Amino acid sequence: EIVMTQSPVTLSVSPGERATLSCRASQSVSSNLAWYQQKPGQAPRLLIYGASTRATGVPARFSGSGSETEFTLTISSLQSEDFAIYYCQQYNNWPPDDTFGPGTKVDVK
Amino acid sequence: EVELVESGGGFVQPGGSLRLSCAASGFTFSTYEMNWVRQAPGKGLEWVSYISPSGNSMYYADSVKGRFTISRDNAKRSLYLQMNSLRAEDTAVYYCARIGGGCSYNGCYGYWGQGTLVTVSP
Numbered sequence: 381e382i383v384m385t386q387s388p389v390t391l392s393v394s395p396g397e398r399a400t401l402s403c404r405a406s407q408s409v410s411s412n413l414a415w416y417q418q419k420p421g422q423a424p425r426l427l428i429y430g431a432s433t434r435a436t437g438v439p440a441r442f443s444g445s446g447s448e449t450e451f452t453l454t455i456s457s458l459q460s461e462d463f464a465i466y467y468c469q470q471y472n473n474w475p476p477d478d479t480f481g482p483g484t485k486v487d488v489k
Numbered sequence: 490e491v492e493l494v495e496s497g498g499g500f501v502q503p504g505g506s507l508r509l510s511c512a513a514s515g516f517t518f519s520t521y522e523m524n525w526v527r528q529a530p531g532k533g534l535e536w537v538s539y540i541s542p543s544g545n546s547m548y549y550a551d552s553v554k555g556r557f558t559i560s561r562d563n564a565k566r567s568l569y570l571q572m573n574s575l576r577a578e579d580t581a582v583y584y585c586a587r588i589g590g591g592c593s594y595n596g597c598y599g600y601w602g603q604g605t606l607v608t609v610s611p
Contacts, residue, residue, distance in 0.1 A: 381551075414597050416534075423601035424534065426590040435590030435599060467534055471596020475548040476524075478536035478596050 382406055382470050384481035392489040393458050401484045403451040403468035412472035415444055415453045418483075419464045427466075428453065455486075463487055491515040491600045493585050498605030505575050505609070511568040511585030511602055519543075519563035522588065522595045525570050527581035528604075537583070538570065539595065553579075575609045582606050 383406040393399045403413070411431040416424035426435040428444035431451055441456040455462055468481040497509040511523070525537040538559040539548045547559050558571040568585050582604040589599020 412594070412596065414592075416598075423584055423604060424598070425601075426592070426597060426599045429590065429592040429594070429597040433591065435592065435597075437590075469534070469596070471594060476536065476539045476595060477548075477550070480534040480536070482533045 381477060382409060382472065382479050384468055384470055384479050386466075386468060386481035386484045388484060389482075390485045390487060392487055394489045395460060396457050397489075399455040399458055399462075399486055401453040401455075401466055401486070403446075403453070403481050405449045405451075405470055408448040409470040409472035411447050412470055413444075413446070413451050414469045414471065415442075416467045416469065417462075417464045418467065424467065458486070491587070491589065493587065493600060493602035495583060495585055495602040495605040498583065498607045500608045500610065501575055502611060503576055503609055506571070506573045507575065507607060509570040509572065509583055509605055509607070511570075513566045513568065513585075513587075516587075518561075518566040523559075523561060523568045524586045524595070524598065525559060525568075525583055526586050526598065526601075527579075527583045529578075529581045532581075535581075540568070572607070575607075577609050580607060580609045 385404045387402045413431045415428040418424045432444045465483045467483045492514045494512045540559045556574045560569045584604045585602045586598035587600040
């Protein structure tokens, strides 16, 4: 099983500031990496797939980078609606054995 | 508009069974791979199961293999998850999920239902 880890656990950021979230895979997942945003009581929302491609309708302030085992999600200027939990997920294998990271909570500083 | 609506959650005792449903609309259901993903209260996300568009191929997470069965009825535009031998650790919100958001690979879950809560408790 590919184990995903995320850091930090919690990131305290002021509105308008930049947030950088990290995700690491225990083995290479190529670019088969997605990022999701989840707010309380809601289903996750796909932000990034293919490590760096924004999903439909996702604002340009969200960007993803990385490959193989090291990935980053950057939110260039945090808006109030961006305070949430962010999960990375690998979908590299077939048959599927997708695994998610434990999440990073972005809260208000 | 793509819509996924889960139902069938509830309280069940350990060792019991439950069948979840996911009603799909707004897209050609029979042409899409479908998945179940769960989230224990206050915890992260866990992929549970996959089914091919025809229903001929199914895969499961090791944690549910042998206890859960995924199926679909394309004529009814519905996805199912039969859960047997339930354990306390199966307590979670169960989401059905489909690719979307521009991604064409299974695993990029661009569409999610609202989830249905399963609680396994004595």
